[in-house]
Amino acid sequence: MLQISFLRENQEKVLAGLQKRHFPEAEKAVKATIEKDQQRRITQTELDQILASSNFVSKKIGQLMKEGKKEEAEAAKQETSALKERSKTLSEQLKKYEDELTQLLYNLPNLPNSKVPQGKTAEDNQVVEQHGTLPQLPATAKPHWILIEQYDIIDFELGNKITGAGFPVYKGKGAKLQRALVNFFLDEAEKAGYHEVQPPVVINEESGYGTGQLPDKEGQMYQLTGEKLYLIPTAEVPITNLYRDVILKEDDLPIKHVGYTPCFRREAGSWGAHVRGLNRLHQFDKVEIVRIHRPEDSYQALEEMALYIRSLLEKLELPYRVLNLCAGDLGFTSAQTYDMEVYSGAQKKWLEVSSVSNFENFQANRLKLRYKDNNNQMQLLHTLNGSALALPRIVAAILENNQSEEGIRIPKVLIPYTRFEIIN
Template sequence: MLQISFLRENQEKAIEGLQKRHFPEAEKTVKTIVDTDQQRRSTQTELDQVLASSKSVSKKIGQLMKEGKKEEAEAAKQETSSLKERSKQLSEQLKQYEEELNNLLYHVPNLPGPQVPEGKTANDNAVVDQWGEATELPDTAKPHWELIEQYDIIDFELGNKITGAGFPVYKGKGAKLQRALVNFFLSEAEKEGYQEIQPPIVINEDSGYGTGQLPDKEGQMYQLVNENLYLIPTAEVPITNLYRNVILKEEDLPVRHVGFTPCFRREAGSWGAHVRGLNRLHQFDKVEIVQIHRPEDSYQALEDMTRYIRTLLEKLELPYRVLNLCAGDLGFTSAQTYDLEVFSAAQKKWLEVSSASNFENYQANRLKLRYKDANNQTQLLHTLNGSALALPRIVAAILENNQTPEGIKIPKVLVPFTGFDIIS
């Protein structure tokens, strides 16, 4: 969440940033937060004064009793009683202001970074680069949902039988292709210097608040019945929460982790033509990269992270483009995001397969994730994450773009991991 000290000192900048994101009632929200904080601080000041007075009077009572000044001592006792009652009232009031302030801050998104373009919807996102030529396929080319049925490699009906729509069953070479992609992505990440983490796929409420899934995306996550636990929407959540309430040493930076997990998202939507097949699922596999940096290094890290994701797509020989998301299309916690989309030749449309984001200190402030700088001062860190990569749409693009009369050719880079070069 945004730092209250920043909002106090930079009200106009905060309002401008929120307005750029098209956040409703930006000015009113910021002023309400600052006013509430002022009330909280005034209450804290008065409480400190009352507690100090109570302590001083309590000390005086013993001295008065020693001096035989019983009437004055009794008066001091009554004053102490009044001060204690007032401190109780102020403590309750302070707690109320703190809860109100935190609730307000939790519902305010991050401010867009300096390189984020203006815009309100996905139509306003800026294409910053494109790689590869669209695969030329004959008119008889099939979309992946027909190919997987033809080659019997993924079964949606079985998944629907076991669980429901959006939970496919991968079979035979379909399952092996999934595993090959995971192993390829993890192998490449290790070469890039990422340390592999295998985190839990269930998180508690504190972890959800730490990375910003709660309260913003509560309705989009699967919650365990009778448990205050959630299935993860991405490995970013448990991996970043490894560092909740941690103060790192400067020499420990940067932190670079990679993790493979299943991911669960309730918001996958209705089962219609635009979400057919693997385009949108409730459960899917993803390899996620997470970085933690000093503030001055984080935007270069975002560029490096995006460059690395691009190399994966190029090795898979998938045409792609890079989008710089406009302010109105940014995720709640992001300061800047690059989306990478692959081109599906059979569907003739772009499919998002990765998002690389810099959260600046928004998550770190919630997590209390800090480091000691060269002057031994405690500073908030910057967190970043990216999909490297999400599997379903990668699989869809591989199947569609590589279909031939003989079968589906496997990208050369994957053959050592699959053990076969064609699905036929």
């Protein structure tokens, strides 16, 4: 959430950032937010004055009673009563304005960092790097949704029977490959200095608002019937919310966490060839990294996270490319995002497997996540997160790129985890 003080003092900068994002009716949104803030501040000022007057008159009553001036004391009591009634009305009005202002701020996305390129759609994203040789597969190469049936390692029909479309059942070597990837990613994160946590996979409304899933992505999350609880879309949400309403010391920083969870996304309206097989699921496994930094350190941390995710893809022997997302394709809460895509040999397309983002203080403002610097000054922190990695498309690329007449070769780095070298 943008800070109202920043918006008030930097209206042109905020407007330019929203327009760079192609945010609809940006000027109208900024104007409405500023006007609501003015209403709030005027009401707050009047309420403060009324309370001060009421306090002064209350003290005056005691003095008048001591002096035996009963009539004046009675008049002062009536004045106090009127002031209290007015203060009650103003307090209710102030609460209404504060709630309305909060909702207006909730609906404004983060501002893109200056490093974010101009652009409106995914086609305008900037390719930063491409690594590895694209696989040269024979014409008979099969997409992963054929391979998983051939080797009986993932069953979509069983998942559909149990739950519905988008909830596969992993079997045999398919299940072992899933577990191997999770353990590999967790072990690598530990080596890189990340502290592992295992958070809940159900969150409350406060957590959803804290990291920006609410109200922006309410339609993409599964809500528990009769409860204001949601299944998590990513481990970023519960892990970052560990620090909601927390004041850290500068010596506590940086914070580096990793966590494995299943993730749940409704993705209503998704259909077509681009969502076949593992390309898009409603439930999937993911290992997430989350970092909390001082503002001056956060962009160095973003680059470190992106390099770390590259290293995982290289160890898995997967060709990849890195995209710097354009302003129009940024997520609601992000100030800058790198997407990592792997090449899927049989589908002949790039598949997104990770996003690593710096949210600057956008989430921290919602979370009230702050720290005291060495001068004992309170400041908002910067939060970052990244997929390291999401499993479905990684599995799709491994299956497709490593297929042969003998079977599907397992990347060398995973063999100690799978304890088999080939799926056949």
